[in-house]
Amino acid sequence: MREQILAIIEKNSRINIKELAVILGADELTIANELKAMEEEGVICGYHTMIDWEKTSIEKVTALIEVRITPQRGQGYDNIAERIYKYPEVNSVYLISGGYDLLVTLEGKSLKAVSSFVSDKLSTLDGVLSTATHFILKKYKDHGTILTKKYEDTREKVTP
Amino acid sequence: MRNPLADKVVTIKPSGIRKFFDIVSEMKDAISLGVGEPDFDTPWHIRDEGIYSLEKGRTFYTSNSGLKELKVEITNYIKRTQGISYDADHEVIVTVGGSEAIDIALRAMINEGEEVLIPQPSYVSYEPCAILANAKPVIIELKEENEFRLTAQELRDAITDKTKILILPFPNNPTGAIMEKEDLEAIAEVIREKDIFVISDEIYSELTYKEKHVSIASLPGMQERTVLINGFSKAYAMTGWRLGYACAPKEIMEQMVKIHQFAIMCAPTTSQYAAVEALKNGDDDVAMMRESYNQRRRFLMHAFEEMRLKCFEPYGAFYVFPCIKEFGMTSEEFANRLLEEEKVAVVPGTAFGDCGEGFLRISYAYSLENLKIALDKINAFVTRLRAEK
Known part of the structure; x- marks a missing residue:
């Protein structure tokens, strides 16, 4: 159920x-x-609304930031992750396997706001070795929903 | 000029749905609950295989009876769902939809004047295909009190010494009725006793909401007298790919393949490659769609209950078949007025046989949001009709 x-x-x-x-x-x-x-x-953590901000007049910039960090003894990655996720402009923080450690998604009002967050706040944190920032240019699909096209019923109206 | 037409064809009535379709198509803003195909797109991985096959240049005929790989997957599928074995080389044919399979099975088996039993309400093509095959169609009128299942007694009463084939259309379009194992066992006993054959149209076999579908071919002594028909349209939302199949004893299949090779050559190659993927990796998609249909089915049953519209609970396909006899008008009148006054299109039960009179076919191959709007309108209409009385 x-x-x-x-x-x-x-x-x-x-x-x-x-x-x-x-x-x-x-x-x-x-x-x-x-x-x-x-x-x-805590299985259900919230009831959010999916918004395609592109279609509004509100300016928003989303960035994916790959963060490489040095894990701390006894804490692993959790301590640094916490210091990052506490910033309200941070949307999500994932610990990732592979070439880097944390994947941070960030929403800001402008490119400048995002870059200054990265250079001032993120990269200066103790334990952060490097960051790579990718700006999202267009969202095609988010949370399983296709944003670029609306569903259209193209079936014949009556069929046996 | 001489009459260019064949009398037999001229006497066949055009599909009752067609007439209604023409009216609905004119109305731009009508909400339709009249569609007999899934609202889902074909799952992407299946479409992708079709595209891939085109890119690789697989654009030639396949063998007449279909791609070997697909026929093997079909036999595997039937083995795992029904526990019966068919020989992929001699007992399987891939057809242009289930419809072609119905046609060639009848043509392969009927001699002029032999009788074909057709339970109704049912899909529109059985009767015309039987006539075109020179059979005499004999209608068995299914009853609401039996939940539109075929009973052994009804079957027995319809059999004469000319009876050759029973068409068994379950899960049923338009009623949504199913036949459970006990129902089939009772039927099978009569069939074996009277030495007749079955064309079992199981195109909706994946869409049942009670227990898993049982094929009559899986019952003792029945595989040798059954043509099992199924396809990809309903289970995998692949109607436009036009792909179905039939499994039958070698003796019957040989003749079916002959008709198919001269009339059709082979089923569409692209579709066949896509279908291999559907059978190999499509189970999760089917489960997802089935769950979705089931939710809508419950929603509709609840809505009818609330508006006190009599409707038996259907456990198959994606149709409900409510009864509108209380309003004292024909199905066609009801459907026409509903369309005019509320702009909701449903199909009159009579499109599926005379005994569909007093019923409507309502399809739930629509999103819940759509169904909600339509059902509110039907509710308003029904309330108004009751007030008129």
Whole structure:
């Protein structure tokens, strides 16, 4: 049941409990309890809205930053990761296997804001060896949703 | 000038759906629940294989009965889903959709005047194909009280000494009815006793919402008297690729291949390469789509319950078949008025046989958002009709 609920609300967090109960063939109380339990356990961490900022007049710049760091004794990467993720302009921080250690995504008002964050804040942190900043030019698909094209029903209207 | 036409063809009625299609197509803003195909795109990895096959220049005929690799995958698939074995070299044919398979199976097996039993409501092509094959179609009218399943008694009552074939269309379009194993066992007993054959159209076999589909060919003594028909259209959302298949005993298959090789040559090559990928790696896609249809099915059943519209619970395909007899009008009147007044298109049950009178086929191959809007409109319409009375 959990898996089914999550699969649905991952795509549509606005669906209400009654509707979830109908389409999953369960009663509302079960659904409500599961949702509550998952929120408490931190399985469900939030209900966000996907926004294509490109289509608004609001300027936003997103960057992916590869960060190489020296792990600290006893702390590994966690300490530095924490120092990074505490910045509100940081969107996500992932520990990555491969050529670098942390992948940081960052949102800023302008190129300049992002670059100054990287040069002033990020690269000066103790333990940060190097950074490589990639600016996102266009989002084709995000969170499983294609942003560049709208779904269009091209089927014939009535078929046997 | 002489009459250029064949009398037999002239007497065949054009599909009842066609008429309705013409009206709906004129209305730009109509919401349609009238489509008999999935709303999903073909999964990308399958399309990609099709594209790849074109890039590699695989643009030639395949052997008449289909790519060997595909036929082997088909037999593997039937083995793992139904537990029965077919010989990929002699008992499988890849066809242009399930529709072609129905046509060539009938033509391969019928002598003039022999009777073909066609349970209705059912897909629109069985009766005309039977007529074109010089058979005499005999309709078995399925009943709502049996959830539109075929009972052994109904079958027995329809059999004469001319009966040769039963067409078994389950999971069913348009009713959404299924036949479970016990239902099939009862039917199979009559078939063996009366020594007739079955053309089992299982195109919706992956779309069942109760238990897994059972093929009548998997029952004792039935594989040798069954032509099993299936395809890629519904399970993998591949309607436009036009690809189906049939499995049958060698003796029947040899004759089917003959008709196919002269009429069709071979099924589209690109589609065949894509289909190999579908059977090899498509199980997850099918499961995802099935779950999605099931959610919509529950949504529709709930909506009908709330508007007190009588509807048996269907466990197959992607259709519901609600009853509108309480309104005292024909299916066609109801559908026409619903279209005019609320701009929602549904298909009158009569498009699938006379005994579809009093019912509508509503397809749930649409997004939930779409269904919600349409069902609100149907609710408003039904409420208004009740107030009129």
